[in-house]
Amino acid sequence: MDCSYFRSRINRYVDGELGYLETAELQSHLSFCPDCAEELAQMSEVRGAMATWGRTELAPPPGFAERVAAAAALEPKPGEATLGRVVNDVLDALDETLGRIPLPGGRTIPVKNVLGYGLAATAVLIQVERYLRRTRELKPL
Amino acid sequence: MTPSNLKWATLPDPTSAELARAAAGDVDAFKTIVERYQGMVYSVAYNVLGNHTDAEDAAQEAFLRCYRKLPQYRSEATFSTWLFRLALTASVDYQRRERRRPEPVEVPDVAAGEQAELGDGITAATLTAALGDLPHDYRVPTVLRDIYGLPYQEIADLTARPLGTVKVMVHRGRASLRLRLQAEREA
Numbered sequence: 001m002d003c004s005y006f007r008s009r010i011n012r013y014v015d016g017e018l019g020y021l022e023t024a025e026l027q028s029h030l031s032f033c034p035d036c037a038e039e040l041a042q043m044s045e046v047r048g049a050m051a052t053w054g055r056t057e058l059a060p061p062p063g064f065a066e067r068v069a070a071a072a073a074l075e076p077k078p079g080e081a082t083l084g085r086v087v088n089d090v091l092d093a094l095d096e097t098l099g100r101i102p103l104p105g106g107r108t109i110p111v112k113n114v115l116g117y118g119l120a121a122t123a124v125l126i127q128v129e130r131y132l133r134r135t136r137e138l139k140p141l
Numbered sequence: 142m143t144p145s146n147l148k149w150a151t152l153p154d155p156t157s158a159e160l161a162r163a164a165a166g167d168v169d170a171f172k173t174i175v176e177r178y179q180g181m182v183y184s185v186a187y188n189v190l191g192n193h194t195d196a197e198d199a200a201q202e203a204f205l206r207c208y209r210k211l212p213q214y215r216s217e218a219t220f221s222t223w224l225f226r227l228a229l230t231a232s233v234d235y236q237r238r239e240r241r242r243p244e245p246v247e248v249p250d251v252a253a254g255e256q257a258e259l260g261d262g263i264t265a266a267t268l269t270a271a272l273g274d275l276p277h278d279y280r281v282p283t284v285l286r287d288i289y290g291l292p293y294q295e296i297a298d299l300t301a302r303p304l305g306t307v308k309v310m311v312h313r314g315r316a317s318l319r320l321r322l323q324a325e326r327e328a
Binding site: 011015039042043045046047049050051053054056057058059060061064065066067068069071072073075077078079080085089100107108109 | 163164165166168169171172175176179180181183184187188193197200201204205208209210211212213263265268269284287288289290293297298301302303308311312315318319322323
């Protein structure tokens with residue numbers, strides 16, 4: 001039996017992504033292949049250790065809360081409307097309403113990034129158009 | 142994802158009066174919130190970034206985002222879940238912005254009473270060293286998936302990478318960690 005066929009499925013198995021038949025096929029292979037069973041056991045141990053580590057709380061450096069509070073004191077008050085915040089809130093609201101735009105290859109992009117790129121491209125086009133118009137105006141007859 | 146399996150998820154949420162005071166710009170009230178949740182936010186930042194200097198910067202950024210967005214917090218999600226997401230986003234954004242290798246691995250001090258043994262002969266020191274040796278491209282999605290249990294699609298959105306690429310990175314990250322930790326145990 002070709003173990004590489006099953007090893008490529010062990011990750012999907014631990015992620016719960018295998019269908020019923022694929023799971024049964026893998027489990028059957030694991031019952032008589034000690035190498036693949038060992039690989040699955042080791043992967044489960046590592047994932048278990050990582051989950052345990054995730055529950056471990058690390059101590060921040062001394063004075064951290066004071067430094068954060070000092071930085072917050074320099075900020076405008078949370079509810080205060082500044083231009084940057086209004087623009088961000090509008091873009092965040094658009095993001096929440098419209099979600100993300102799918103791109104080829106499974107990638108997605110936030111709507112606000114698309115708007116940002118669009119505005120940047122428009123600004124560049126306006127500058128190019130101005131430059132071309134100016135060049136035409138200066139051209140000697 | 143909700144961090145329901147995590148210790149900090151059991152912390153009581155700040156009261157609405159505390160939140161209202163902080164949202165009105167009362168820095169002392171905000172500092173009380175920071176003191177309560179700093180361990181959670183710092184841990185998330187450390188696990189994503191792998192070194193203390195960057196973790197402190199990213200954790201501070203997460204709290205400042207929290208401060209700015211406090212008026213938008215709605216109690217449909219628990220406060221710890223909301224802040225947990227802000228911490229994750231701030232850390233991943235920081236990593237994408239900085240794109241630098243972690244400093245030589247530092248094993249963090251864990252809060253008093255925590256055991257360094259994580260099970261099956263794996264210690265906190267060996268795990269953090271192995272995570273620190275992973276390239277960032279593998280480390281971040283692997284941490285998000287196997288430490289925090291995020292769905293692959295959410296990791297793809299957070300890291301702005303295609304879903305298939307994220308899965309490959311996690312699979313490779315797991316394989317590297319498994320081989321590294323196996324070698325440590327055999328040594």
